[in-house]
Amino acid sequence: MRLLIFLILLYLGWRALKKWMATHIEQGPKTFYEPERQIDDIMVKDPFCGVxxxxxxxxxxxxxxxxxxxxxxxCQEHYLSGKEPSNK
Ligand SMILES: [Zn+2]
Incomplete structure (x- = not known):
């Protein structure tokens, strides 16, 4: 019976240690995931020349x-001077 209690305590201690390690080590390598890089590669249409x-x-x-x-x-300048009304 004592052995069972010891094992439970050991298990809880191990879990606490694992949790502590997760919170203390998991701060840093988040920066090399760049979702914006993928967004930048999207093809868009120029509203002025259509390219x-x-x-x-x-x-x-x-x-x-x-x-x-x-x-x-x-194209940006042409669009601004040609299509966008200036009275705003
Ligand atoms: Zn253009």
Whole structure:
């Protein structure tokens, strides 16, 4: 009977130790998981010239809360000067 109690205590102690190790060691290697890298590789359409390009190579522009992506800064400027009304 004593042996059983000893084993239970040993088991609980081992579990506590494992939990302690998990909380103290599991702080750090979270940084090398980069979900944004995958998002950057999405192909987006330039709303000005209609060309598809990887999001990360484009120029982003925020208009009225939504983000638009252009293949180049020139397209962004053309879009702003041509399509976007200035009276806002
Ligand atoms: Zn373009």
């Amino acid at each position: 598809y390009f990887p999001k990360k190579t484009g120029v982003s522009l925020k208009i009225n809360g939504e983000t638009l992506y252009f293949c180049s800064r020139e």
